Amino acid sequence: MNKSNSVVGNAGPKVRSDCEIALELTTSGGIIIELVSRVRALYGESIKSQVSSLLSFYDIGNAHVLINDSGALPFVISARMEAAIKKVIDTDLEYLPELIPENCYATERERSRFARLYLPGNTPGLMLNAGLHSAEGIILDLEDSVAPEKKDEARILVRNALRQVNFFGAERMVRINQGKRGLEDLGFVIPHNVNLVLIPKCESADHVRNADNEIENLKKIHQLSNNVYLMPIIESALGVENSFEISRSCKNIVAIALGLEDYTADLGVPRTNEGMESFYARTRLVVAARAAGIQPIDSVFSDVGDIEGLRQNVKVSKALGFEGMGCIHPRQIQVIRQGFAPEPDEIDKSRKIVTAFESARQKGLGVVALGTKMIDPPVVARAQKTLDLAIRLGLLNADWLSDVSAGEENEI
Amino acid sequence: MTVKTVINAAGREVPLEINGNPVTPFKGVGKHRPEGRKYSPPIPACSDYPDDGNKVVDSLEEALRRCGLSDGMTISTHHHLRDGDLVSNRVFEIASEMGVKDLVWFPSASFPCNDPVISYLEDGTINRIEGSMNGPLGRYVSEGKMKGTAVLRSHGGRVQAIQDGDVKIDIAVLAAPSADPYGNARGTGGTSACGVLGYAKADYMYAEKVIIVTDNLVSLPCFPMEIEGNYVDYVVVVDKIGIPEKIVSGTTQITKSPDRLLIAELTAAFLEKSGILKDGITMQAGAGGTSLAIAVFVHQILKNKGWKARFGFGGSTKYMVKMLEEGQMGYILDAQVFDLESVRSVEINPNHVPYSVFNAYNYHSKGNLTSMMDIMILGATEIDLNYNGNVVTHSDGYLLHGIGGWQNCLHARNVIIPLPLFRDRIPVIVDEVTTLCGPGELIDVIITERGIAINPLRRDLLDSVKGSGLPLRTIEELKNEAEKICGKPQKPQFENDIVAAIKWVDGTVIDVVRKIKK
Numbered sequence: 001m002n003k004s005n006s007v008v009g010n011a012g013p014k015v016r017s018d019c020e021i022a023l024e025l026t027t028s029g030g031i032i033i034e035l036v037s038r039v040r041a042l043y044g045e046s047i048k049s050q051v052s053s054l055l056s057f058y059d060i061g062n063a064h065v066l067i068n069d070s071g072a073l074p075f076v077i078s079a080r081m082e083a084a085i086k087k088v089i090d091t092d093l094e095y096l097p098e099l100i101p102e103n104c105y106a107t108e109r110e111r112s113r114f115a116r117l118y119l120p121g122n123t124p125g126l127m128l129n130a131g132l133h134s135a136e137g138i139i140l141d142l143e144d145s146v147a148p149e150k151k152d153e154a155r156i157l158v159r160n161a162l163r164q165v166n167f168f169g170a171e172r173m174v175r176i177n178q179g180k181r182g183l184e185d186l187g188f189v190i191p192h193n194v195n196l197v198l199i200p201k202c203e204s205a206d207h208v209r210n211a212d213n214e215i216e217n218l219k220k221i222h223q224l225s226n227n228v229y230l231m232p233i234i235e236s237a238l239g240v241e242n243s244f245e246i247s248r249s250c251k252n253i254v255a256i257a258l259g260l261e262d263y264t265a266d267l268g269v270p271r272t273n274e275g276m277e278s279f280y281a282r283t284r285l286v287v288a289a290r291a292a293g294i295q296p297i298d299s300v301f302s303d304v305g306d307i308e309g310l311r312q313n314v315k316v317s318k319a320l321g322f323e324g325m326g327c328i329h330p331r332q333i334q335v336i337r338q339g340f341a342p343e344p345d346e347i348d349k350s351r352k353i354v355t356a357f358e359s360a361r362q363k364g365l366g367v368v369a370l371g372t373k374m375i376d377p378p379v380v381a382r383a384q385k386t387l388d389l390a391i392r393l394g395l396l397n398a399d400w401l402s403d404v405s406a407g408e409e410n411e412i
Numbered sequence: 413m414t415v416k417t418v419i420n421a422a423g424r425e426v427p428l429e430i431n432g433n434p435v436t437p438f439k440g441v442g443k444h445r446p447e448g449r450k451y452s453p454p455i456p457a458c459s460d461y462p463d464d465g466n467k468v469v470d471s472l473e474e475a476l477r478r479c480g481l482s483d484g485m486t487i488s489t490h491h492h493l494r495d496g497d498l499v500s501n502r503v504f505e506i507a508s509e510m511g512v513k514d515l516v517w518f519p520s521a522s523f524p525c526n527d528p529v530i531s532y533l534e535d536g537t538i539n540r541i542e543g544s545m546n547g548p549l550g551r552y553v554s555e556g557k558m559k560g561t562a563v564l565r566s567h568g569g570r571v572q573a574i575q576d577g578d579v580k581i582d583i584a585v586l587a588a589p590s591a592d593p594y595g596n597a598r599g600t601g602g603t604s605a606c607g608v609l610g611y612a613k614a615d616y617m618y619a620e621k622v623i624i625v626t627d628n629l630v631s632l633p634c635f636p637m638e639i640e641g642n643y644v645d646y647v648v649v650v651d652k653i654g655i656p657e658k659i660v661s662g663t664t665q666i667t668k669s670p671d672r673l674l675i676a677e678l679t680a681a682f683l684e685k686s687g688i689l690k691d692g693i694t695m696q697a698g699a700g701g702t703s704l705a706i707a708v709f710v711h712q713i714l715k716n717k718g719w720k721a722r723f724g725f726g727g728s729t730k731y732m733v734k735m736l737e738e739g740q741m742g743y744i745l746d747a748q749v750f751d752l753e754s755v756r757s758v759e760i761n762p763n764h765v766p767y768s769v770f771n772a773y774n775y776h777s778k779g780n781l782t783s784m785m786d787i788m789i790l791g792a793t794e795i796d797l798n799y800n801g802n803v804v805t806h807s808d809g810y811l812l813h814g815i816g817g818w819q820n821c822l823h824a825r826n827v828i829i830p831l832p833l834f835r836d837r838i839p840v841i842v843d844e845v846t847t848l849c850g851p852g853e854l855i856d857v858i859i860t861e862r863g864i865a866i867n868p869l870r871r872d873l874l875d876s877v878k879g880s881g882l883p884l885r886t887i888e889e890l891k892n893e894a895e896k897i898c899g900k901p902q903k904p905q906f907e908n909d910i911v912a913a914i915k916w917v918d919g920t921v922i923d924v925v926r927k928i929k930k
Contacts, residue, residue, distance in 0.1 A: 016836055039837050041808035042901035071836025074899055128897070129671045132861050330670035 006087035008153045009080040010122070011068040017125035019069040019077060021051075023084040026062040031055055037069035050074060054081040057095050075164035076124045076157065083153035099163040099192065106226050107171045107195045109254050112136055112392060113295055113324040115336040116173060120145035122154040124161070131167035133330040134337070139173040142185050143200050151181065155188040162192040171195045173231070176211070183214050190218040194228055196254070201262065202232035203239045205249035212250045229254040231297065235262035240281045247292030255295035257326065258285050261302065273309055275316065286321035300326035307335055314339030347390045350383035351400065357383075358401065415910075422800075422848055426921040430913045431540065431560050438922040441851055446776050446918070451577025453620055465594040465632060467647045472499075472625060473506045475646040476583065479621040483513045484539075485582035488615045491521035492587070492599060492606040492748060496658030499587040499625050499650075501525070504532040514539040516560070518579060520570060520611040521814050522549060525658065533558055542579065543570070544814015545912075553911050554810045556927035562811075562912035564804055567747075568773025568780075568820035569915050571614040576776055578919055584619035586612050587653040588639060591626035595644025596637035599749070599766070600759050602628025604654040607728075607749025607758050608766040609638040614774075616643045627653045638766055664729045664751045666708055667701030671832060671861050676702050678882070679789070679830045679859045680709035685880040686873055688787060688826050691719040695787035696821060699727050699750040702830055703789050707731040714740040725772065725785065728754040728764070736763060745781070747772060747817075773820035775917040780823060788824035792831060794845045797887055799852030799867045801829070802845035804914060807838050809846055809904030809928050811912055819917050822854035826873070833860040839894035839901065841887060846904065848923040849914055858887065865890050905929035 004025045011020035019037075033048050051065055065081075072080070075097050082095045116137030119126050123145075130138050140161060146154045158174060174189045175198035176182035186197070199211050208230060215228050230253045232246050239246070240263070247256050260278050264271040271277065282298065289296035298317040301310045310332055317325060318340055325336050342350070353370055357380045360368040368375040390396035415427040420437035428434060436444065461467065469475050487507075489500040500519060507515060513536050517529065521544045530552055532538045540560025545553055553562050565573055573579040588597030589605045599609040604627055616622045616639050624639065625648045632641075667673060683689040689710065697703040697710075708731055714721060720739065724732050726746030730753035735741035737757070745767035749755055757764045772781040782788070793813065794802040803818050805811050821827070831840050841858070856873060858865045863885035866873050877884065885893075906926035916922040 039808075039901075041904045042838060043899060045902060046899055071838070073837055073897060129674075129861055132674060133670060331673065 003088055006084045008083040008087065009072075011070065015070050015125075017071050017073060017076065017128060018123070019067055019072040019080055021068075021080045021084045022066040023081075023088060024064040025060065025088050026064055028062055030061065031063055031065070033065045033067065035067045035069065037067070037071075039069065039071050046074075047077060050077055051081055054078060054085065054095055058085050058089065058091060058093065060085065060089070072124065073128070073164075075160040079157040079160040080153065083156045086152070086156075094159075097160055097164050100166065102166045102168075103163065103172070103193055105169065105193075107229070109227075109229065111171065112340075112389065113171065113255055113297060114340040115324065115327050115333045116171070116297075117327045117330060117333060118145065118175070118300070121158045122146045122150045124157060127161050127165050130330070131165070131170050133333050135170050135327065135330070135333045136324070136337075137171040137173050137196065138167045139175050139198060139326075140189075141175045143175050143177050143182075151177065155185060159188045159192055162189060162194065173198060175200060175233075183210065186211065186214050186218060190215055190228060191222045191224065193226060195226075196229040196231055198257070199230060199232045200259070201235045201239070202246055203236055204242055205245045208232050208246060208249040208253065212252055215252075228252065231255045231257055233257045233259045234281070234285060235259035236266045237263070239263075240284055243285050243288035244291055247288045247294055253292070253294055255297050255324075256285060256289045257297040258282060258299045260299035263299075273313070275313075282317075282320050282322070290321065295323045296321060298322040298325040300328050301332065302328065304329040304332065307331065310335050311339060341393050341395065342386045342390050346386055347396055350386040350390075351396075353380060353383040354387060355401070420921065422851060422922055424848055424923045426913070426924055427910060430563060430910075430921070435913070436920045438916050438920040441853060444918045444920050446576060450575050451580065451618060453618055465641070467595055467641075467644060468593050468629070469646050469648060472502060472585075472623070472648045472650065473510075475623045475648050476503070476506055476510075476585075478646060479583045479623065481507060481510065481512055481583065484515070485512075486516040486518050486580060488518040488581045488584045488619060489520070490586060490609065490611040490615065491519060491523065492609055492611060493604065493654035493659050494606070495523040495525045496604070496655035497523065497525055497587065498652055498654050499585060501528050503585050504529055504537055508532050508535055508537040512537060514559075517541045517543065518581060519543040520567065520615075521816065522546060524548075544816065545811055546813060550811035550813070554805075554925065554928050555930075556907070556909055556911050558911065561910055562925075563915060564815055564912055565915045566773070566815040566819035566917055567611065567769045567817040568775055568782075569815070569917050569919065571770045571774045572776045572917065572919055573915070574614040574618045575774065576919060581615060581619035583621045583623065584612075584615040585623045585625060586616060586639065588624050588626045589653070590628045590630055590634050591624045591639075591647055592630050592632040592634040592641065593647055594632050595622070595624050595639065595641035595647050596632065596634040597624050597626065597639040597641075597644075598634055598637055600755065601630070602626070603656055604628070604652065604659060605656075605755050606654070606659050607755045608726075608746050610747030610766060610768045612639055613768040613770045616640075621645045623648060625650055625653055627651060660749060660755060661751045663753065664699055664704060664731070665701065666705040666731070669701070672702045673705055674861050675830045675832065675859060676705035676709055678861070678864065679706045679828060680713060682828070682857065682859060682864055682877070682882060683710065683787060684713050685882060686876040688876075689713060689719075691717070692722050693786040694722050694724070694784065695789075696725040696782075696785055696824070697787075697789040698791065699729050700791060703791075704729060704731050706789055706830065707735070711735050711738075711740055725767070725781065726754070728757070730754060733757040733764070736761065745772070769817070773817055773917075775820070776919075780820070782820050783823040783825075785821075785824040786826060788821045788827045790818055790821055790827060790829050792829050792840070794840060794842050795829060795831070795855070795858055795887075796842050796845045796852070797891060799855040799858070799887065800845045800848050801850040801852070801855055802847045803849045804912075805847040805925055807842065807846055807901065807904070809906060809925075811925050815849060815914070819850055822850045826857070827855050828857045828859060829855060830859040833862050833890060833894045834898050837898045839891070839898050841891040841894055842901075843891070847914060847925055851922075858890070860890060862893055863890055
């Protein structure tokens with residue numbers, strides 16, 4: 001820790017909306033700020049004054065700061081500066097940007113989670129417009145997409161993004177690291193209105209409970225009352241075997257997800273588009289989740305160029321019983337959402353079933369038939385579930401039953 | 413020497429004289445009435461040209477000498493070879509070797525491959541450029557290093573200036589992918605095919621002297637001729653007029669950026685829901701990645717509805733060619749070709765028609781193709797709260813782009829500008845544009861990834877999308893959102909010196925660019 005200089009952030013010809021900051025603590029000469037920036041003519045003064053405020057916040061009077069900026073927004077600049085400072089001085093003080101009011105929302109346990117978009121936690125350029133693509137969830141990832149030497153600065157960046165970037169109602173998710181570092185990650189994100197935490201490489205119920213306890217602990221410390229849901233990710237053979245126990249390990253679990261890259265590596269087999277090697281894991285996970293009353297969520301499809309392959313994959317996934325899938329590119333979102341949403345003929349059929357059931361009930365009939373087929377209560381329940389989903393997705397009017405009334409009865 | 417300035421009808425301070433020539437300040441859209449007669453070059457006589465029609469001379473240098481290249485002349489070139497052009501720079505290299513000074517380069521556009529002309533601006537061979545300036549050339553001009561003042565015109569404004577005699581071309585040096593010894597020339601054939609030569613017409617018709625430079629000399633007749641040999645003085649054969657892969661892209665590509673695709677989707681949705689898109693429409697979209705994506709989405713809508721666009725105006729791309737070939741577009745009228753698919757199409761498809769910019773964009777003519785078009789998709793570097801547009805400078809004040817056909821296209825019925833709300837922290841919607849290139853009264857709709865703003869002057873459009881579910885915002889709301897995310901930018905600082913004048917389509921001065929303060 002007692003180094004006198006540090007370098008954080010990213011620079012280079014392909015880097016956008018980020019900056020690299022080299023900080024050197026000096027013993028005299030005051031603050032010297034050098035700025036290289038393509039937006040210098042427009043924001044040069046503002047960047048320098050922001051950096052000065054941070055130095056004074058941390059009580060630094062003598063330093064040499066070199067900023068190589070490629071259009072970083074203010075929340076990025078202050079995250080980079082704070083990270084640079086924390087590499088050279090020992091402090092727990094946080095320099096927090098405003099938590100914008102647009103970000104203060106809670107989510108429901110039962111909401112749909114068809115598509116959730118992964119964003120690398122140390123790449124601010126991908127965060128700014130992520131919320132515009134209508135994913136149900138946005139995941140700020142601190143785990144696999146962040147290089148080991150960048151883990152500390154990513155935490156601060158993710159924290160600032162949670163406070164400043166508008167995700168337009170998407171469920172605000174963070175994937176923490178494994179083990180002890182993951183529990184430490186929670187301290188950086190939980191106080192900033194996270195809706196859901198993803199726990200990677202989960203293999204046991206304890207693993208989930210540790211995270212849950214730490215979250216409850218942080219909520220007490222920070223006097224938070226919002227729900228923080230959990231979504232463990234199963235990525236190994238052991239995790240698959242323990243998936244039911246994991247699924248009912250605590251009350252905050254709302255879904256369980258599968259990570260097939262690591263799972264197939266654990267089995268020692270290649271991952272294929274057809275997915276026969278993961279068939280058992282997928283069905284096992286669906287059953288475990290259903291048994292525990294939570295949502296089963298499928299693995300990401302990693303070839304972002306193959307939209308047709310993704311479409312096929314979603315079809316299989318839905319047929320197996322999954323209720324959503326991860327995305328690693330915004331263009332995957334609509335394909336996944338459309339794939340998991342009920343088809344028009346599915347909605348139509350469900351409407352007929354529920355209408356027939358209602359009409360039989362009103363007439364006091366014990367047996368319901370649609371055409372030549374008998375309708376059992378579970379069939380009605382499934383149809384009702386499809387309609388609820390269609391209503392939630394705006395595919396069907398909430399008062400469709402009163403819209404149709406007698407006219408459709410005759411068709412049945 | 414100080415030049416008198418006035419405030420023009422757009423509220424911009426402009427000079428009454430540029431490069432020693434009197435100019436007219438902008439008076440408002442459609443307000444300036446030209447007087448007098450068109451410019452005419454001298455009458456030639458057949459007796460001065462070889463009876464056998466062979467006008468081939470040994471070298472470009474020889475041709476320039478015979479044209480009487482001398483100090484202060486205006487040299488025009490076209491930009492059909494785009495970033496693969498090997499001819500324009502060579503002209504000034506020869507002029508420099510000959511010790512000629514103070515030339516005016518009058519290109520229809522310049523590209524990064526033309527950056528070497530900076531050395532001829534430095535050594536005094538060139539006094540100034542009247543045409544578009546990109547990248548390092550723009551930077552050079554913005555820093556006040558060019559001796560004369562740059563004059564930027566739209567493609568239509570350029571041919572207007574030629575026709576009206578505002579600019580008298582002494583020598584037009586016109587690269588041609590195929591030509592015959594008499595000087596008939598076309599944009600196809602050979603190894604340097606660029607498709608069409610739509611920007612060369614005014615040049616060869618009005619220049620005092622015309623030199624055709626080709627690397628594919630064919631026997632008479634070079635057919636179909638876009639340049640007619642009876643206007644041509646000399647023909648020069650060189651090894652290579654251009655670098656093929658830089659003349660046309662092997663293939664143009666729609667954007668891969670998810671944010672740009674979102675803007676393109678919103679634009680297509682707007683066109684559909686507003687009712688602008690319908691059977692029989694006429695349209696133009698550029699070759700940028702977002703415009704191409706819009707073309708793809710529009711194609712899909714036309715297909716689904718069983719509609720057909722009457723024509724599309726080029727620059728053509730493979731996406732437009734696909735619409736033509738699959739039956740969702742009647743004709744492509746084409747002034748320039750962007751990719752190999754379009755080169756193929758213009759060669760074989762009679763409904764893919766070369767169309768000169770003279771015929772499409774000239775404001776001082778008896779009608780304008782652009783005002784007949786329904787849908788016009790354009791870009792901009794900045795749009796302000798009054799919907800005014802800037803396409804030549806960036807928000808930091810540097811001159812970085814040409815006007816292209818942008819000003820001319822503003823006359824279409826529905827001018828739609830899709831753009832990101834901010835680029836690398838730089839807000840695109842601002843209080844006031846740094847440089848005014850097009851008046852807001854002609855710009856109808858701004859489409860960003862965070863919402864759509866419709867010019868309040870277009871009540872009809874506002875009404876047409878009521879209740880459509882589109883994310884409608886005011887331009888002020890968009891500007892405020894950009895500033896909330898990016899912070900309010902400082903204003904760039906300028907010196908008083910004028911480094912470039914921006915002409916409106918009628919030849920009046922709409923704005924100027926001043927030297928950057930260091």
